[in-house]
Amino acid sequence: MRDSVQSTIERKALSGERLTPDEVVFLLTDADLHWLGGLAHEIRMKLHGDRTYVVANRHINYTNICQNRCLFCSFSADATDDDAYFLQPDEIVESLKADGVQDVREFHIVGAIPPRELADYGYYRGILTTLREAFLEVQLKAFTAVEVAWMAELSGMSVRDTLLDLKDAGLDAMPGGGAEVFADEVRLQICPDKISGDEWLAVHRTAHELGIPTNATMLYGHVETPKQKAEHLLQLYDLQDETGGFQAFIPLAYHPVGNRLGGEFTTGVEDLRHVAASRVALHKFPHIKAYWVEYGLKLAQVMLLWGADDVDGTVVYERIYHAAGATAPKGVTISELAGIIRGAGLKPIMRDALYRDMREYEPVDEDAQEV
Ligand code: SF4
Secondary structure (H helix, E strand, O other), X not given: OHHHHHHHHHHHHHOOOOOOHHHHHHHHOOOOHHHHHHHHHXXXXXXXXXXXXEEOEEEEOOEOEOOOOOOOOOOOEOOOOOOOOEXXXXXXXXXXHHHOOOOOOEEEEOOOXXXXXXXXXXXXXXXXXHHHHHOOOOEEEEOOHHHHXXXXXXXXXXXXXXXXXXXXXOOOEEOOOXXXXXOHHHHHHHOOOOOOXXXXXXXXXXXXXXXXXXXXXXXXXXXXOHHHHHHHHHHHHHHHHHHOOEEEEEEEEOXXXXXXXXXXXXXXXXHHHHHHHHHHHOOOOOEEEOOHHHHOHHHHHHHOOOOOOEEEEOOOOOOHHHHOOOOOOOOOOHHHHHHHHHXXXXXXXXXXXXXXXXXXXXXXXXXXHOO
């Protein structure tokens, strides 16, 4: 029985056919782990060969002050908390200049949802225009669908007009956060004040229609069921089938420290299964990331042979996962990331936020590329 399900999935995934919810549940639960990893790797090799992507980037989290206070979130704070912070665009630029951004290709910009008295729409637009002016060459991958929906509310514009205006201000691409698990029952338990799954998908559909590429995520390992995760993955698959606007999918392992939800860390086996299952179920997504900050460098390296083709980037000041108990370093060098890629027998390819202008990482550049 297991063999016949596996061979059906294999045939469908390799010929570009949509899996059923039951087949995705099977990948997430009962499928033989070695078979699953092998199939995920086969799909990854078919798409990319040994090319494995890495970006010199910086994470910018402009504030942690949030009015939503999702139960799973360890990053957010109330304005009166000791650890609350709020950065003006000029302060962000000053600190980037002080640290140096030589060779950086991408700013990954996400924050919390501060009350309207603290930040109006002009604040968010100002982050983009100020960064664009100060760092002409660096691509701006900014604002989750949750932030964009909030900005539309602040500005009084539609989501479409808000995105058009943000694009005009310098937005190149959008990250994939805020998706969590789309099912209403899950959102009610872990993030009741966040936009719905349908709203998240609608923002991304609009972005794709406007030529803004985006990423997608799924936060797993909390209260969700395999069926809810399968439905989440297939809703993403369907949107990708419709628009082709997603660049990468990033499975996000829930971390239980410092929040109101509590629970357990996921295991390495669960993490491998989720990365590999994502690669098989989302065979229309160009890239699957093994985000080393959540998994650590060693497990992320193994994932490169289990369906992932991208380790993300140098990051430098990661705040969100570290607030939730991550033990990986807060930032690494390009040469370290290239080292784990080569250690897996693969080829490190330097990319930008849009997966353009790619070139193989050259060790001779090592000193210049230390970040
Ligand atoms: S996940 Fe985002 S919206 Fe939710 S509390 Fe954290 S920062 Fe706020």
